[in-house]
Amino acid sequence: MRIGIDVGGTNTDAVLLDGDTVLASVKSPTTPEVTGGVEAAIRAVLTDSGIAPTAVTAVMIGTTHFVNALVEADRLAPTAAVRLGLPAGAALPPMVDWPARLRAAVSPGPSGPAVYLCHGGHEYDGSALSPLDEGELRRAAADIAARGARSVAVSAVFSPVSADAELRAAEILASELGPDVHLSLSHETGRVGLLPRENATVVNAALRELAVDIVAAFTGALAGAGIIAPLFLSQNDGTLMDVEHARTHPVATFASGPTNSMRGAAYLSGLADCAVVDVGGTTADVGVLTGGFPREASGEAELAGVRTNFRIPDVLSLGIGGGSLVDLDAPEVGPRSVGYRLTERALVFGGDTLTATDLAVAAGRAEIGDPARVAHLDRARVAAALDHIAARLAETVDRMRTSADPIPVVAVGGGSVLITGLPGFTDVRRPAHHAVANAIGAAIAQVGGEVDRVFQVPEGRRAAVLEEARAEAVAAAERAGARPGTVAVVDVEEVPLAYLPGGATRVRVKAVGDLDLTRLPALEDARA
Structure with missing residues (x-):
């Protein structure tokens, strides 16, 4: 049994999976002291399912701690x-x-x-x-x-x-x-x-000290909930890393939130190739799945004004979510949001702020809070604001397409109740457990290995060089904890470097496999 957790800016989501079955799920507001919210989420899914903490074999967490620290230039x-x-x-x-x-x-x-x-x-x-x-x-x-x-x-x-x-x-x-x-x-x-x-x-x-503290806090949260299973953190590419790797490579978690949501969308919808719209409390992230994994950004990624080139999914974000502030006169939704204070500030919860969640309740798209508190809203203006949201999301999905061919769209996240359809897209789905797709994506994450370097490719040796790179990627995945025999190469990219002699070619190969649960004690001993 696995617990998957995703810590977002508004909500902390958790699920308990037994194989492919979701036994329990919970969505709770993210607390200012984030790790306390993690422990509360773990306790909630264990209580709801009636499962003993000792029955849990692994815990997977996706977190925003490190990217938030960079954006805020803090810690x-x-x-x-x-x-x-x-x-x-x-x-x-x-x-x-x-x-x-x-x-x-x-x-x-x-x-x-x-x-x-x-x-x-x-x-x-x-x-x-x-x-x-x-x-x-x-x-x-x-x-x-x-x-x-x-x-x-x-x-x-x-x-x-x-x-x-x-x-x-x-x-x-x-x-x-x-x-x-x-x-x-x-x-x-x-x-x-x-x-x-x-x-x-x-x-x-710059994040290494914070990584040590965060890993210790997460480990403490598991211990506080009575769980002795190993802890893994989600990486940007939808795979897992153990806590030792997390201590030394915190940047590998930066985009784990949208990646988990996309992987969860693939799992819940059964689609390996589609667009995914993940609507949270503060933002909507739009990405594309290819072969069940997020399409990665092909070049550099800018984070908080810093150009980087590590693995990161190709995602467009816009400031629309369940907590977004609404101006019905414009109409305008976002980018400002009440964030994790949604349950205090939204009208349906007795607050004084009109949010996108209030629109969904007023339109009958969601049963959240007290509908009587939004009964006074003008229905025509509510519909116009929801149409504005759909148009902006459809435009963003269209920007992510690489062809004019029809593409299914999977809507996930708690804020996906705002979506009933998108103009220009005939196949829009919101699967069961859509609200906690990010936590499910963390729970089902696999183990990966990657090779990305420049190879010399003599004439007539291309196939042999690519096979060498594939073997290296598979071996890297197995060293990271993938079960031998389950590892498959999911992406191969080769770029000839025309300005260099000798057939120089940049080759990138990614391989993934299932987490080998039988090796978890060995991995734990290695970390001790």
Whole structure:
């Protein structure tokens, strides 16, 4: 039995699954102290189902903690950035394009960002760009310690091709700085492309301390509920990571919310290829499923003004949700929202604020709160506001399409009661348990492995190189805890690098498999 939990800005949702059967589900307001809400949600599904805590075999959580910290520029550790690339790569220093408030938030002290340009790195073919200068790194470590940085991001030119420079630099920095300073390496964090990969690594490094605290809090919430099962966190690509990986790679959770919703939509609807509209309390996220997994963004992703290139789903968000403020005169809905205070502020709950949820109740689309409190609303203006919502959502879905072919649309999330249809789309579905699709997506998540690097592809060897990459991805998924025999390659992408000689080709392969529950004790022992 598995518990899936998704912590959103408005609601914390939880489900208990026995195989493919939903035994219990709960949707409760997210509390300002988020982990308390997680424990309450766990207790609620256990109480509703009558299942003993000891019967739970695994808990999967999708969380907004880390992306919220970045957006708010809060709870970020003082971080240093070490780039290995001299004599090249000196024109644009690390964090050069960051918003000023974020640079200040991660800077150790008033003298600005702690950035260090050092020798090292590789060419595209894995040959050394320049020799690593160990003395240079030790001097950088001394300055990092003096400035009080508690986390360090190490990036090297073409480290996805060869990680040797980053690994050796990490050894030197760790020996100089000691175990209390966290190290994040770019080849473990982002893809080919120095600046966005470096940005992702600095963000990850700045969140490492918070990750340790959040994982401890979640673990404590499970213990408080009497659950001894292992904990996993959802990743951006719809797969799982164990708590040790979560402590070291918090950026991998940034888009877990919409990803969980899309995976849950696929599970509940039985559709592997469709558009998904996830309407929460604050926003509506629109994405596309291909083969049962979210279509990933093809290039860089901007988060809080920072360009990154790690795995993230291709999602468009707009400020429409169940808690959105409504102006019936315009009509206009959102982007401002009452958020997790919906049950205090909405008219149907005795509040004084007209929200989108009130519109759904007034139109007879939902039985929430007290309908008598919205009986006075003009029906024509309510209908006009709901038509406005449908038109904006339909426009967003249309922007996500890559062809004019008909595409089914699956509406999920608690706010999906706002939708009965979308103009221009004839197949719009809202499946059973749609309100907690995000928690279901977390509970059914699989384990993945990925290869993304530059390969030399000699003439006549393309098939052999792709098979090598597939084997690496499958092995990576099995190392992460996938059950052998269930792992399948779900995505292969190859991009010839025409500006480089020797048949250089960037190859990305993703493989996923079912979580091997029989290995959970072994995984737990490995974490101890």
